[in-house]
Structure formats: structure tokens, C-alpha cells
Amino acid sequence: MEVTRTRAHEPVWMGRSDCCACPIRNRALFAQVPDAALRANGYAIDLLRMRTGGILYEEGASGEYVYALRSGFVKFVQQSGNGNSRIVRLLHAGEVAGLELLTDSTYRHTAMVLRDIDVCRIPLRLLRTLRESNREVCDEILRRLQRFVDTADYGITYLSTGTAQARLARLLLRLAQGKQTDERDWLMREDIAALLGLTLETVSRTVSEFKRQNLVVEHERYFEIDRDRLERIAPAPEAFRLGPEPVSRKSPRAAPRVCRSRAAVHAAAPPAARAVAPTPAHRPAAA
Incomplete structure (x- = not known):
């Protein structure tokens, strides 16, 4: 997918994220992780702000981060065989982009900002560490991956036919x-x-x-x-x-x-x- 970038669309660093004080803590990926464990993780989570039209990452790019959306609206775009692009998923506050990196080294979609976003950039190493040490995080990742499958099933069955x-x-x-x-x-x-x-x-x-x-x-x-x-x-x-x-x-x-x-x-x-x-x-x- 060809993407035109401008400085206005680049992510702006807003500081370090404080997961314990997150405004959507009860919907976040780490909602079940105790505050003490989050503070002791030793990894820096960056809070970024991006404007409409910005690109979080592109399909096929290698990555070391997943992105937890705090506010705004993101679409996942995938290139089809005939060169056209299809929106395959919509991402809302509380959801996470890039979980495919847990099983692959590249992103499967282009994540494009539909509405100005605040997003936490989470190192993949941190996610793997918490997944291995915290059963609740592992279960939450599985729930979210299943929701992606459910959403895809709904799209194929009801939004792409008729x-x-x-x-x-x-x-x-x-x-x-x-x-x-x-x-x-x-x-x-x-x-x-x-x-x-x-x-x-x-x-x-x-x-x-x-x-x-x-x-x-x-x-x-x-x-x-x-x-x-x-x-x-x-x-x-x-x-x-x-x-x-x-x-x-x-x-x-x-x-x-x-x-x-x-x-x-x-x-x-x-x-x-x-x-x-x-x-x-x-x-x-x-x-």
C-alpha cells in the first residue's frame, strides 16, 4: 500500500505512560496486572499522539511494538491481490494493534488513524514477559485474539455478502x-x-x-x-x-x-x- 507521509502525520511523543493511572485502566490490556508488577516491569511505555491520516505501521513491516489505543479511532487496511485496499477491522479505545507479532515478525495490516489518537507504544519484550509471568495477561491476549476472529467471521458472513x-x-x-x-x-x-x-x-x-x-x-x-x-x-x-x-x-x-x-x-x-x-x-x- 502506497502511503504519503507528512510531518503533520508523524507521531508526537507525549511522555512516558503511567499504566496505573490510565484513564481506561479497566479496559486496558494490562487491566488484571497489579500496579506493583507494572511499576516493576523495567520497560518504558511511550505515549504517542497521532493525527487523522497518520500511519502507526504498514503491512509487511517488521516490528518490535504493539499499540494500545487510549482514544480515537483506527482502521486496519489490507492490500488485496488486485491492488485494491480493503478495511478489515476497526480499532477503538481499549483495543490493541500488532498482537500478530507474538507469532510473526511482521505486521499483517496497515494501521491508519481515522480520528486523532493517543496510543501507548508497548515493547513486544514487555508483553512477552508479562504473558509468561501473569496468567491473566495470557488469558486476556487469547480473548482479544478470539474477538478478532469473531469480528472477521461477522464481516465475512454479514458485511461482505448480500x-x-x-x-x-x-x-x-x-x-x-x-x-x-x-x-x-x-x-x-x-x-x-x-x-x-x-x-x-x-x-x-x-x-x-x-x-x-x-x-x-x-x-x-x-x-x-x-x-x-x-x-x-x-x-x-x-x-x-x-x-x-x-x-x-x-x-x-x-x-x-x-x-x-x-x-x-x-x-x-x-x-x-x-x-x-x-x-x-x-x-x-x-x-
């Missing part, structure tokens, strides 16, 4: 919480096309058709949906929740709470990039 109307309806239902999508995260029509395997023209035409039928009402940064009618268009099992489930650190066996779906669909151009103050130099995001 009519354009059915695919779009399923996507909206999956991204929605209640009767509207979440305005904090959004997908451009181009991204919808890449995710559903449709042309941009087909997506635009289908969205317009849904609007004419009052299946959706488009606002500046989100859609209101008619859930009942969309479910009749595209019957499917309950969609998998987006993002990791919060973990109770006091009681590991406690039933997890349902995470709110975090994505929305937006057709306008991305908002103007915010200025980022210069910070100390840092190493590249991908080794």
Missing part, C-alpha cells in the same frame, strides 16, 4: 447504540465502501435511498436510524460489540459490562487538523 442495502443496514446496526450512531467516531463514505466491498457510487446511492425512505436521518456528525425497519431489511444475529469489555479488577470472575458501541458514519470532509505543539524527538512508531 445486497448493498443489506450490507449498509447491518453496518449501521452494528455501529449504532440505540437509535443513533455515536458522533465521537465516524466513517467516511469512502471507508464504508472499503469496509463493505462496494463502490463509492453504490454506497452514496444506497445512503441517499435510505434517507429518502426515512430509514436514516443524516446530521452533521451522526445518523439517526430506524432500527426496526433496518433489522427487517437485514436480519442478522446480535452484532458483536465494538471495543473491549471493561474488566473488574477487584473480581476477575465478575460478569463483564456491555461496552457502548463507538462509531458513526459521516459523509463530509474530515475536520481541519488541529495544530500540535512541538515536542521532544522520538523514535519511529514502527521498527
